[in-house]
Amino acid sequence: MVQLNHEVLQSVLKPSRYTGGEWNAQVKDWDKVDCTFALALPDVYEVGMSNLGLAILYEILNKEANIAAERVYAPWTDMEAEMRSRNIPLFSLETKHELSKFDFFGFSLQYEMIYSNVLNMLDLSGIPLWSKDRGEDMPFIVGGGPCVYNVEPIADFFDFFIVGEAEEAIVEVSKTFIEWKKAGRMGGRRGFLERLLVIDGIYVPSFYEPKYTADGDYEKLEPLHENAKSLIYKRVCKNMDETMSVEHPLVPSMDIVHNRAMLELFRGCSRGCRFCQAGICYRPARERTEENLKKMARNLVDSTGYNEMSLTSLSSADYSCLGRLVDDLMLGFKDEEVSFSLPSLRIDSFSIDLAHKMQQVRKSGLTFAPEAGTQRLRDVINKGVTEENLMNACASAFKQGWKQVKLYFMMGLPTETDEDVIGIAKLAKKVVDLYTEIKGKRGVKVTVSVSCFVPKPYTPFQWFGQLPIEEFQRRQELLKEHITDRAITFNYHDARLSVIEGVFARGDRRLAKVLYQAWQDGAKFDGWTDLYQHETWLKAMEKCGIDGKYYSQRTRNFNEALPWAITSPGVNTEFLLREWHKAMQAALTEDCRRGKCSACGICPNLGVHVMDYAKEEAERGYQSPELPAKVHRDPKDSGRPRTLYKYRAEITKGEDLRYVSHLDYANIFIRAFKRSGLPMAYSEGFNHHMKVAFASALSLGVTSEAEYMEFELLKPVCQPEVFDKLKAQLPPGIELKELREVKTKQKAMMAQADEARYAAYMPLRGEWFLAQAAVKRYNEAKEVQFQRVTPKKKRDIELKKYMKQAVKVSLEGNTLVLAIDIAITDSGSVKPSEVIAALVEQFDLPAKAAEARITRTAMLSNGKRLVELV
Missing domain, CATH: 3.30.70.580 (Pseudouridine synthase I, catalytic domain, N-terminal subdomain)
Known part of the structure; x- marks a missing residue:
């Protein structure tokens, strides 16, 4: 197991990323389990800990007595540098075991620009990057998540993939491994992978060989084993009420991206936006019952202590019983200061009324996603909302006190023209003017965020060519020129990054060498704008003889073979083609949950059905009651004060x-x-x-x-x-x-506090008498000047005036022990680390300041502990 050096953790940003010990973390004895599973999201801790999918799998696996699931995330660049310089292998958070010791190392692949981090994490673990190079003692490398619908560019780095919803499949895989292990590991690694071929939803790339035409176009994947399926459908949870969710979520000791409880209302979305891969790949919509959700909410608060809960789904406001659920949650938690939020709002007055009700505890801005600036283009993408919908929603919001609105758009959508781009600016200006009209004054803040469209597999736009970087940038400048109102803030994505994402989104196995080359040349954390190295990717493609435009910019022929057609979410190609042609006619397709079936094929292909309670909810005729208003009493108001x-x-x-x-x-x-x-x-x-x-x-x-x-x-x-x-x-x-x-x-x-006492422990790096002499000289000095450096400024301070007593030094084995007594005054104080740094730097204490482990032993007021004063 890895022992982390104090000096290492002291030297990196946010060291608690690497220490574990979170509330509800599961630590199992490896000697008492038959299978160990490392779950990874190849991004920094704050992002990985915010992922609901991994949290679900962590709890499901750990419910099995003979399986231990632990977590690992990508170390930030400062920690990586320390690990490489000190030969520290990548380790798990729970038990600090090296990743190379696990049976499985599973990656959640959220989007293409984290692929370089996968390679980096494997390398930090001492695990061969290419699956063909791994020996019998190496873990099996597993992939899952949204990117499984085209894993060909990374297939050669993985042993297998779990396609679709993994709640059931991951346990089946683990039990298959245990059986194989107890049977003497028959057939070695290949023998285990052969066993996986009979499990639904498992794709083992090594049992397939890609074939290409004489012109270099992808032709097919040829199976190399009799049990290798020609099409692998995703796994799907048929009944969400019977599907386990997170009951005891991990509660981090540091702040993370989404530091709140997450209540998953339902899976899937049937809105049918034609650019949206998730809308296809998570179909069909399957709701949880309201009664179950209320129990889950109660348990989440009780087991975590969170005071904020997000009601999550791809389109949370489409939950059939949402109005009643929100009322019940607000009433149920009205005395507990728990706030609720919706990550996605419909553009209608119902959503605004709901948001107003939910934000009585904490009020924030509103976010809408019109996606396109003109009605024609919104119809092309089947967005199903109008400008009137947006204006009515904003009007309702402004009347109820909102002053901030975020609007999300895409740029580069099929058939987009300059008029559509300028339409984004016009729409934002109309929102600003609407606020002025309603309020009679200015004061609104409208944020326009525009991402670059990336065509994704298994969407009606999967054949469409992506815009080149230069054209994205031209359109961004065009939009910037037309946003002239200072109330509008314009944010846009780096087009260079989106184009590389587009290359890998629709690529084949030949891109593996590009990824490997880019990683060798320094690519990592490519989703972070400040770390993204575009030239590295261009040079990698050049070195490998790959033309990225072939994958990203080329509009595909409807009849050509597609590399991703091996792992399927269940949708029929005929449906995607119909939707493409309807897009070109700007024709809408209705929501299949509430209208007629759109014949996408997913339900019959997967043997699963839509689970929706809209009909039952309508029959109940529920009317939302007037909830009691939140009391916001000013403490300065007259009246009887509270007794606390x-x-x-x-x-x-x-x-x-x-x-x-x-x-x-x-x-x-x-x-x-x-x-x-x-x-x-x-x-x-x-x-x-x-x-x-x-x-x-x-x-x-x-x-x-x-x-x-x-x-x-x-x-x-x-x-x-x-x-x-x-x-x-x-x-x-x-x-x-x-x-x-x-x-x-x-x-x-x-x-009250006027004194703080500390003990510092540090290895002696020289002779004991030299340490005694250094402390003696420090104590005898009349003044000791020290420069305090903060992120904002540098300041000289005099240390000795804050010393309550002389520093004492003793020796325990080869460890120096310093007793430091510091005064706390009205003019401030000093840190024990500053005293230690001065002793080392100015008085030659034979030790390293960075190695000092400091403990506060007392905080006093006139010699008494603060608890003794009451």
């Missing part, structure tokens, strides 16, 4: 949380209080905050035996009950040492 019950606690910040920032440490307590069920008090005003305060902020990388916190309750609760309920919800690294009720008026804890 305050407690002060002495707590620790232990080794498990050494690399968690102060803000994240505070948020751990917020969620712990939420899970505890204690009657917590919240601030007044509009955005309510839990009344919790901390005495001071520890520097990152410093632990503490003496932290202090105050919190307030709405109701009296006996101290032992408060102590036990809070203690039960605290993660490893936090100990609740003492708790006292505050019955008299007290100053803020930070104002």
Whole structure:
């Protein structure tokens, strides 16, 4: 197992990305399981931890007693540099096992521009990149996620893929592995892969060989094994109420992209937008019942302590029982300060009324996706909304107090003209003018975000050629010229990146060598604009003799063989062709959930049906009640003040949380209080905050035996009950040492503290007498100047005036132990790390400052612990 050096973690940005230990994390004994599975999203921790699909698989696998599932994400560039320089292999978060020791290493492939990170993570793991080069002792490399509908460009790097929804398939694969393992690993790696051929939804690329014509066009995939299917349909969960979701989500110790609970309402979308791959690949729409969702919501809050929940789906506002579900959730959690949000809104007044109701707890901006600037082009893509819909929705929003609107569009859609591009600017200006008309003044902020269209497999536009970079850039400049109102902010994607995405979206196996070459030349984190290296990709294609335009810009012949036609979401080609021709006529196709079947073929091909409760909901005739308004009382208002019950606690910040920032440490307590069920008090005003305060902020990388916190309750609760309920919800690294009720008026804890004591432990890098001499010279110095460097400025400080006592030094084995006593004054204080740095740099202490492991041992007021003052 990997032992992470303190010096390494101290030197990288956000070290808690690599330490694990999150609430609800599952740590299993490898000696007691038969199969180990590493689940990876090839992006940074904050992105990977926000992925619902991986969270579901993590819980499903760990429910099996003989399977251990752990997580790994792509280390950021600073951590990678440290790992390569120190020969540290990539490791899992739960047990710190090297990835090369796992049975399976599975990647969730969210979109094409993370492929280079897959190669980088394999290399960091010491695992051969090409599947043909892996020995018998290597893990099986598995792929899944949205990109499985064309994996040919990366097929040679993977042992197999799980196509579609993996909840059932991943357990079947694991059990097949266990059987093969117990049978003596018959046939070696190939023998196991042969067993996978009989499992539905599994694609093993090594059992297929691509063939090309004399002209270099893709011709077919030739099966090399009698059990290799000619078409592999996706796996699908037929009944979402019977499909397990996340019951105990991992709660990160640091902030992530989507740091909230996610309640999945349903799978699939039947709106039929012709550019949308997800709309095809997640069909058919399958709803969960409202009763089940309410139980899931209750469990999510209780098991995580989150105070925000996102009602997720591809088109959440299309959930049949949404109005009633939202009412029930709002009523059910009305006293718990839990907010709910919809990631996608329909462009209609119902959505606005719903959003207004849901945002009583926290109000944010609104987001709509017209996708195109003119009605003609919206009809081409089958968007099914009009300018009138958008104006009515915005009018409703502005009347209810919204001032910020985001509008999402695509550029480069089939048949798009300059008039369509300019239409985006005109539409945004109409929204600005509408606000002025309704409010009688300016003040709205409209953000226009425009992405570059990438044709994707299994959409009606899969044959359409993508625009070249230069044309994307010309249209971006054209739009920029026509956005003249300062109330409109224009954001657009890097066209260069989108074009490379387009190459791989519709590529074949010949692109594997391009990917490998680009990675060798430094490509990684290509989805991050500041790290994307376009020239690297161009040169890689040139070195490999590949013309990217052949894959991205070429409009395909309807009769030509398509490399991705091996893994299918179940849709018939005839349907996609019909939709292409209807697009060229700007003809609409109705939503098959509520209208007639569009004959896409997915339901009969997969043996699954739409599950929709619109008819039942209509028969109930539900009328939304008037929910009680949220109370936002100004604390300055006259009237009887609330009676609150305050407690002060002495707590620790232990080794498990050494690399968690102060803000994240505070948020751990917020969620712990939420899970505890204690009657917590919240601030007044509009955005309510839990009344919790901390005495001071520890520097990152410093632990503490003496932290202090105050919190307030709405109701009296006996101290032992408060102590036990809070203690039960605290993660490893936090100990609740003492708790006292505050019955008299007290100053803020930070104002009371006047002294902080620290112990620092660091390896001795020389002679003991030299260390003693260095500390003696420091103590005898009248002044010690030190330059404090922050991201914003540099400042000289004098250290000695903040020293409460002389620094003491002792030796334990070969470890120096420094006792540092620092005064906390009205003019400020110093950090123990600054004292240590001065000792090393100015007084030649034989040690490395970066290796110092610092612990706060006490925080005092006139020699007393802060908890003793109440």
